[in-house]
Amino acid sequence: MSAPIQLRPDETFLLNVGPQHPATHGVLRVKMQMDGEYIVKAETVLGYVHRMHEKMGENRTYAQYLPNLSRLDYLGALGYTHGHVLAIERAAGIEVPERAEYIRAITVELNRVASHLFWFGAFVMDLGGFSPLMYAIQDREHILDMLEAVTGARLTYCYYRFGGLYNDVDDDFIEAAKRFIPRMRKSLKKYDALVSGNIIFQKRLEGIAPVSAEMCRKYGATGPVARGSGINFDVRKNEPYSVYPEFDFDVPVYHECDSLARYKVRMDEMEQSLRIIEQGLEKLPDGPIMVEKKPKTIKLPVGDYYQAVETARGSFGIRIVSDGDKNAYRLKLRSPTYSNMHLFDEACEGMLIMDALAFMGSLDLVIPEIDR
């Protein structure tokens, strides 16, 4: 909703949001030139938590780089580690046992639900509702407990290995996951009645911050942001990897382009993830979880490798240029929120500041992942 702006340079002022601000969910800084309550121009400033993850990929071996990937996006870390191991496995020609791939898919989807749940809670809290955050965290806690029981960690997992997994899942995990699915479905209904149906919530998001498909393409936005703008793109469907072709699931797409559409995409995605988990648990084959023969130190043949995966926030890509050594010559991480966030500057011109913060919440930013 753009407002008529008559710019009077003497009457605008600069508003600094962040780097320490609860609405930016991390150390992101936004410089906003304001005309009263309206934003004339916004500029995001990055780099407060830059940790040189790409450079670190060049000076340590591929196996030693494993823990780094889970430090990018701490809410949906497994998706990122999945991309890394897939890239190396494909480049080195390692065949992963089927059971391992199924477990990977199940755990990644669980992690996606956990990530969306946390986003849901935080987003509604941005808009002023506190209780949904508590309910979401309670559901998320079940997932974290399950993942802790198999991976040993709650957030920064280092579970996948080249050629398989660190350890197998046990019956307790499978039982817990099976119990979790109906519970989560019930919760989703509750969230729908509590939040999606709420009139204040709807009025605050409907028609707010339209992001056209055109703009998504321009900035390379992916994930729920692009799918809320009518772009039907999901790496799991468009460039299938792992065992995803075996699963029957839909990609939710909404054409309204507003903040509410992005919200709906994520809420629907949780249900789709539950479907994948359900099928995965059903089909889970027996067998080894690690390849038998694997080189002790992994060296990739000379070449240029790229692997994209669909994480909770969009398409994450890892590009490895190898010169045949045991570490990468150049490693590039394409993080989805980095592209998604750049929409913000253009899209929020002429917007009310309260709407802009709601818009920022709907982009689902995780700052360490933007800065890497």
Add this chain to the structure above:
Amino acid sequence: MGGYFSDIFYGSKSLLIGMSITFREFFKPTVTVQYPYQTLKMSARFRGHIELIADEDGKPKCVACGMCQRACPSGCISLESVSVDIEVDGKVKKKKVLSKYDLDFTKCSLCGQCVENCNFGALEFSKEYNLASTRKEDFHFNLLKRLEERNA
């Protein structure tokens, strides 16, 4: 005008639905754990900092091969060994014995590569999580000493 009244009607209804949900939640049992008065049992695979494993005689199983040190991405492990003469079947043999095993937990990412790379099953994760401190030195562990303390 019609939209105005239907909004009021729909709005009040949605608020009542919302309130009935929060009201019901109000009477559900508490799930919060009152830490530190209550604690949870850590899961079997929980990764705390690493710890040396003792053999039957209470000596560390570690043979000081240094694989863990080389595998560690963050360089948190430093170990030293001395070679001592031991008698096996009447013959004097040289054997490497671990003399120092330090872990710098400030840098550890709990990746598990050290445990995975140890071919002698000499390392495990502890279940320790109460490690908060404001001093850096508190996170430099002398694992050999800790092992002796556990044996005592």
